[in-house]
Amino acid sequence: MVKTIDPIVKTYVDRYGYEVSTPVIHDPLQTAFVQFLKLTGDQTFLEFVAPDGPESNLVSASKRGGLNHLCFTADNLEQTIVQLEESGMRLISEPKPGRAFGGRRICWLVGEDPLPIELVEKLSENDLCVPLAPVDHEVNSFES
Numbered sequence: 720m721v722k723t724i725d726p727i728v729k730t731y732v733d734r735y736g737y738e739v740s741t742p743v744i745h746d747p748l749q750t751a752f753v754q755f756l757k758l759t760g761d762q763t764f765l766e767f768v769a770p771d772g773p774e775s776n777l778v779s780a781s782k783r784g785g786l787n788h789l790c791f792t793a794d795n796l797e798q799t800i801v802q803l804e805e806s807g808m809r810l811i812s813e814p815k816p817g818r819a820f821g822g823r824r825i826c827w828l829v830g831e832d833p834l835p836i837e838l839v840e841k842l843s844e845n846d847l848c849v850p851l852a853p854v855d856h857e858v859n860s861f862e863s
Contacts, residue, residue, distance in 0.1 A: 723769050822832060
């Protein structure tokens with residue numbers, strides 16, 4: 720979680736050799752701006768998240784900074800939620816389309832560790848859930 724995206728992205732590109740994978744994406748449902756970076760040849764992304772304005776529900780988290788959450792893919796979102804709830808986690812945000820993931824549904828859970836977990840729904844066995852990768856059904860359309 721960062722206050723603004725541009726300065727930290729520049730640091731990771733210049734200092735650590737990361738490549739910018741997406742433009743800055745505005746997700747009004749999450750009240751956030753996000754941008755993804757990765758290292759050449761790697762399939763793991765860094766996601767920088769910043770509040771989209773003073774009324775964003777992410778403002779207080781951006782003041783703390785640092786690691787904000789971990790993100791995993793899920794073959795069956797509802798089944799994965801049930802399994803995680805049975806293991807002691809609590810759903811804190813119902814599944815909804817995530818702009819940064821091309822409309823794939825995302826949700827959030829938290830457990831005894833205060834670090835939230837984001838789940839991104841895989842649409843097929845070969846779906847890598849690459850940021851901004853389009854999906855081929857109606858959840859790919861958004862209004863800004």
